[in-house]
């Protein structure tokens with residue numbers, strides 16, 4: 491009897507042990523709504539990994555900030571509260587100024603340049619995330635960033651004093667150098683901020699404006715500045731990563747590369763379709779005039795210097811690699 495009990499205990503613990511080591515479950519924190527192309531793409535990635543891993547890894551997605559809000563996701567993944575998550579890279583400049591490189595105005599103004607900048611900056615970014623206990627999987631850009639406003643903008647004077655929704659340090663700096671009054675607000679709070687009058691302008695993609703039905707909040711103008719393509723990245727907690735066997739790690743890498751390719755394609759499509767959606771909804775979609783364009787270029791030049799100082803030798807290295815790729 492004792493012997494049977496003994497073997498039963500060993501057998502049970504072995505089963506439990508092998509279950510723990512063989513079947514992992516990851517919660518994936520996503521800040522943007524389920525209908526957003528980043529979230530849809532991440533959901534497909536999670537589904538593919540789950541289906542192909544033969545029960546070894548299940549990834550459960552939590553879109554719309556339902557597990558952690560945008561501003562909390564980096565820390566949540568870093569501390570292992572969520573095993574995997576997606577975060578807007580350039581909001582993390584305090585972690586590493588290199589994460590802000592894709593939000594420097596006029597550095598990369600089309601998808602080709604954005605991809606080259608991504609490739610030039612990725613090795614350093616991967617290294618720095620690794621030193622924080624994070625595994626970088628993939629990154630996908632938002633469509634080109636443009637200026638939204640409740641009122642028509644024909645000059646820099648029209649921008650002065652406008653209450654401006656910012657999403658990172660770069661957009662805060664643009665507002666400061668333009669004389670606008672910035673407030674940092676996550677995407678989830680945009681509609682409320684405009685409808686209550688807390689803000690009256692912002693710079694973001696046609697996609698975010700469309701997803702928020704921004705025209706319903708009194709925003710009638712979209713100016714296509716197309717000055718940068720900021721990215722979201724998907725990161726994994728390193729301890730969670732190390733629990734996977736090699737084959738599963740390879741599968742996750744393979745599906746991540748695929749999701750990255752699909753994500754860039756979806757972004758390119760949205761860059762055209764979502765601008766059209768804004769116009770179809772009755773918004774005035776156009777370009778800024780020459781004087782305004784010049785103003786934003788000057789702001790960009792000032793910011794480039796400031797960023798170079800912050801980013802130091804690593805930043806110079808990335809810019810060199812980027813320019814060398816031309």
Ligand code: PCA
Nearest residue numbers: 632657676677694695698
């Ligand atoms: N949408 C996100 C980030 C960049 C974008 O296009 C936002 O507005 O917060």
